[in-house]
Amino acid sequence: MHHHGYLWTGSKQRFDDEALRRPPHPDPPPADKPELFARYKEVKAEFPTVDLPPLETAHWLIKPATLVRGTWEEPKEAAEWLGQRLAECAPRFACETDRDSTRLALLVHSAAERLGWGGDVSHGFYLERPAFLSVALVTCSPNRAAPDLACPAVRI
Template sequence: MHHHGYLWTGPKQRFDDEALRRPPHPDPPPADGKPELIQRHREVKAEFPVVDLPPLETAYWLIKPEKLVRGTWEEPKEAAQWLGERLAEYAPRFASESDRDSTRLALLVNSAAEQLGWGGDVSHGFYLERPSFLSVALVTCSPNRAMPDLACPTTGHLTRGSAQR
């Protein structure tokens, strides 16, 4: 078991495009259905796996391109440390003063280490200044507890303790 880190920042309006943040329905609309529904299903089916937007269900990060992985760790504490570093980096930009509280952020990091330790995923989101949004996630891989059939995005090569900003 190992853990992958993901980070996304961008306009809140783009984050709110939920159609691209959820997988397409497994059954396409009927062939004689409304053309706009058929077209939208095709678009979502093509775009969901490759778009950089955070998925609504954290485990679906695993089907996204490998280039979106910001770090990979075997140890939950190392992955949680990366989370803590990202939270500290972005905290000055958090729109809510209570989100900037260092005690609260430390609790999030400690909780993340615990969740990852039993195979859970971690996902947090914060409003930033200028209606932007930060999404940061840690996803357990090989297997993922919520979706064990999802393949690891790093095609089997684990880089110990590696991380990008």
């Protein structure tokens, strides 16, 4: 078991495009609804490659390996990476409460515990402008929530 780190920062408007943040339904809509069918084809083609954070954390594993920002065998090391990313971005957090160093330390501690039993970690923060930060740690080989998903590092 190991853990992959993912980081995304972008406009809130782009983040809010939920259709591109979920895998398409296995069954396409009827062909007699051209607008729906066209959108389905777009999502089917783009979801696996778009850098947007997926709605389900485990679905990061579907994304290209180039989006992996780090890989760790030990939960503590992965959680430390999370802590470093949060500390770097904290001055830009839109909510003052989110900047609290004690709160951030608790998130890091909680992340190490969750990764230790094979869970995933995902946090999101609104930043100034309005922008959004998504940071995730995904347990791999296997993932508890989606054990059938292959490790993206194998596909490199």
